[in-house]
Amino acid sequence: xxxxxxxxxxxxxxxxxxxxxxxxxxxxxxxxxxxxxxxxxxxxxxxxxxxxxxxxxxxxxxxxxxxxxxxxxxxxxxxxxxxxxxxxxxxxxxxxxxxxxxxxxxxxxxxxxxxxxxxxxxxxxxxxxxxxxxxxxxxxxxxxxxxxxxxxxxxxxxxxxxxxxxxxxxxxxxxxxxxxxxxxxxxxxxxxxxxxxxxxxxxxxxxxxxxxxxxxxxxxxxxxxxxxxxxxxxxxxxxxxxxxxxxxxxxxxxxxxxxxxxxxxxxxxxxxxxxxxxxxxxxxxxxxxxxxxxxxxxxxxxxxxxxxxxxxxxxxxxxxxxxxxxxxxxxxxxxxxxxxxxxxxxxxxxxxxxxxxxxxxxxxxxxxxxxxxxxxxxxxxxxxxxxxxxxxxxxxxxxxxxxxxxxxxxxxxxxxxxxxxxxxxxxxxxxxxxxxxxxxxxxxxxxxxxxxxxxxxxxxxxxxxxxxxxxxxxxxxxxxxxxxxxxxxxxxxxxxxxxxxxxxxxxxxxxxxxxxxxxxxxxxxxxxxxxxxxxxxxxxxxxxxxxxxxxxxxx
Numbered sequence: 001x002x003x004x005x006x007x008x009x010x011x012x013x014x015x016x017x018x019x020x021x022x023x024x025x026x027x028x029x030x031x032x033x034x035x036x037x038x039x040x041x042x043x044x045x046x047x048x049x050x051x052x053x054x055x056x057x058x059x060x061x062x063x064x065x066x067x068x069x070x071x072x073x074x075x076x077x078x079x080x081x082x083x084x085x086x087x088x089x090x091x092x093x094x095x096x097x098x099x100x101x102x103x104x105x106x107x108x109x110x111x112x113x114x115x116x117x118x119x120x121x122x123x124x125x126x127x128x129x130x131x132x133x134x135x136x137x138x139x140x141x142x143x144x145x146x147x148x149x150x151x152x153x154x155x156x157x158x159x160x161x162x163x164x165x166x167x168x169x170x171x172x173x174x175x176x177x178x179x180x181x182x183x184x185x186x187x188x189x190x191x192x193x194x195x196x197x198x199x200x201x202x203x204x205x206x207x208x209x210x211x212x213x214x215x216x217x218x219x220x221x222x223x224x225x226x227x228x229x230x231x232x233x234x235x236x237x238x239x240x241x242x243x244x245x246x247x248x249x250x251x252x253x254x255x256x257x258x259x260x261x262x263x264x265x266x267x268x269x270x271x272x273x274x275x276x277x278x279x280x281x282x283x284x285x286x287x288x289x290x291x292x293x294x295x296x297x298x299x300x301x302x303x304x305x306x307x308x309x310x311x312x313x314x315x316x317x318x319x320x321x322x323x324x325x326x327x328x329x330x331x332x333x334x335x336x337x338x339x340x341x342x343x344x345x346x347x348x349x350x351x352x353x354x355x356x357x358x359x360x361x362x363x364x365x366x367x368x369x370x371x372x373x374x375x376x377x378x379x380x381x382x383x384x385x386x387x388x389x390x391x392x393x394x395x396x397x398x399x400x401x402x403x404x405x406x407x408x409x410x411x412x413x414x415x416x417x418x419x420x421x422x423x424x425x426x427x428x429x430x431x432x433x434x435x436x437x438x439x440x441x442x443x444x445x446x447x448x449x450x451x452x453x454x455x456x457x458x459x460x461x462x463x464x465x466x467x468x469x470x471x472x473x474x475x476x477x478x479x480x481x482x483x484x485x486x487x488x489x490x491x492x493x494x495x496x497x498x499x500x501x502x503x504x505x506x507x508x509x510x511x512x513x514x515x516x517x518x519x520x521x522x523x524x525x526x527x528x529x530x531x532x533x534x535x536x537x538x539x540x541x542x543x544x545x546x547x548x549x550x551x552x553x554x555x
Contacts, residue, residue, distance in 0.1 A: 084215055230546060247332055310329070336522050475516045
């Protein structure tokens, strides 16, 4: 088979290759021109240098979730005050006045028939009473009352005929005559009285723990709300720091892609020179230009990833997307630095079991259930109340002076008694005790399950730190080796011992290794943040304190 080409065929082939080369150049120029507006638009955005500490401060100060959670402790504190109100001293004052004018018949039917007597009784009474009452720590109550009663009375017994004549005189105008309609003579008395009443449960409702049940639960709920607030702050802190390191990586990765484009353009220049001197074929130019177009596409993707990471960080920091921070460019000021980890897995697990907010909340919930069980067991007891009353009084014909007439040894009345009540089946109280016991068993299982989950979470976070630390070491070695391989391949290409295709592959490999190295460092830092979050020690690590007005970063 004859494979020789004629001179005309060779000329046509060379012309076709030249035309293809020109078309590729035009296409590359068009794509580069299309990228210019985006770069110009990016240059017009204002830059904002931002440290990790500043980003954390922004997130903690303006985060709405933290503000919502921060209001729970004051609410719980107010509930404690509300529950303590059962021991408030209750005061009362009573003022009552009555006026009675009655017509009564004689006291016996026989006398009324024989004598035809009719009696008129008039009385006026005013009573002022002041009292206080209070619930005691052990479930009893006491009531003290001081009162004074003014009683004015008058009465007259007469016949029906005389009473009718008396009423007619007063009605026909004789009331103006002296002595005609004078009031019926009577008497006025002032009666003071001091009363003390006390009730003390001896079985049901007895004891300080029973009386303070709701107060103790409210106090634990306050601690639970504080732990929930702390957990919310830790979550936001972890979120903003991971978003910060993610933005650091995306910006560094974009720079790597740009560096790759520079290398690709330098290689293209070298290939063109070698094509001009005849050491490489024009087709090699096509391969290099195709690689440039691919690199430009990667830059577009990387730039979009930067903007997305930027938006995520802005969202965590509560930057408005319609205000002055909408189009600002965040430039992380803290570089991603790697330091060798010095960790002990058992110590990390111990810290987590001591510090985890959700575990503390679960244990406080268990404590509340034990408090409720004590109360429910008490409510299942019979009611046996001791009741006592002491009353002292006196009498006088002047206001205020009657209190001097109170003689505790002469004028008194007292009483003591006991009340017993018990439902024969008592199913409601017994059922509540059983429910409380089962709820405690259930909560204990929850705590055990939560502890196991915490241990697994810490172990995973611990391994992530070690794995990413090893990744940093491995990717650094791989990057150095990829750099040396590319340099060797470029030298071989210059002397014609390598192809453009393999050189481009080594360039891509170097770019990938650099990106992996940067990713390993930032993932290592993010893994450290996740480990601190799993242990619930993130706030201590970054000197964040929880104050009444919210979380603050200390110097």
